[in-house]
Amino acid sequence: MTTLTLGAAINAGLRNSLANDDRVVLMGEDIGTLGGVFRITDGLKAEFGAHRVVDTPLSEAGIIGTAVGLAYRGYRPVVEIQFDGFIYPGFDQIVAQVAKLHRRSRGTVKMPITIRVPFGGGIGAAEHHSESPEAYFAHTAGLRVVSCSDAADAYVMIQQAIASDDPVLFFEPKRRYHVKGEVDDRASLADAKPMGIASVVTSGSDVTLVTYGALVQVARDAAIAAAEEGVSIEVIDLRSLSPLDLVTVADSVRRTGRLVIAHEAGQQLGLGAEVAASITERCFEYLEAAPVRVTGHDIPYPPAKLERHHVPDLDRMLDGVDRALGRPNSLSGVEA
DSSP: OEEEEHHHHHHHHHHHHHHHOTTEEEEETTOSSSOOTTOTTTTHHHHHOTTTEEEOOSOHHHHHHHHHHHHHTTOEEEEEOSSGGGOGGGHHIIIIIITTHHHHTTTSSOOOOEEEEEEOSOSSOOTTSSOOOHHHHHTSTTOEEEEOOSHHHHHHHHHHHHHOSSOEEEEEEGGGTTOEEEEOTTSOGGGSOOTTSOEEEEOOSSEEEEEOTTHHHHHHHHHHHHHTTTOOEEEEEOOEEETBOHHHHHHHHHHHOOEEEEEEEESTTSHHHHHHHHHHHHHGGGOSSOOEEEEEOSSSOOOGGGHHHHSOOHHHHHHHHHHHHTOSOTTTTOOO
16 A cells, blocks of 8 residues: 555556557647646656656647547557646537447457546636536446545555547546545555446445535545434546446435435536436435535636535435434525
């Protein structure tokens, strides 16, 4: 075991993938000499050379398009999108080419492309630097969409994404980059939990709280705070946003009878809506109350000084739990 920040864990995972497979190539803006704006690729160009860690022009569509060509030729490109809100110029390449070429070619062409996307708020930045675009891609058939929440998962999941023959959108919670955690750097990748399986990170019996990315820690804190009032929360880290591991969530809801889903993206047509609808279909007779969503607001990402009102925090998550339990809450008009 070793202790790494989440960012350093991704760096270590990228290093392993580069060392173990000559077909792995990293590409992105400022990822080489600078080591990336968040220093996630720091030192990799010096270690593996400019032909394996490639600084690209500022052109997301060009970067993704180049990755498509490399995948055609048998490489395993790993693309860094510098910030979440800059991915949209490459959106057409991702949903029209990357997601469809495998099926369009009847399986002849594989697209083992990993697209790393630092996402979410909490770093004091504004729109284009703090967004949560994951639902756009989770809606697109042919793409895997995953997100890590701690260093241990980041280390394993980035290697699993690169090794996958499917194209993977790898969403990294940027406000967790500097949070340290234990990483088992000697464990076999073959023995690791598949990246498509959700994790029960806190066991509980009264409410199931489902989230991913940076909000997993907030959900853990909510479980601790609720326990002081005698409420037992089961926290589930989805890890995979497409496909969703609904089996793990449904098993939990059948025991707790209540479901809260939290994410930073806006509520309308977000992942919370999909989880709520799917679990209602599977667990209707077990639900004691309607599923509750705790999300960002349906607005463009606000100025940095207002983001604390936008990103779900501990109080808003606990309020969601109160709504699921039918206790006084922000919507009930009854003072707690």
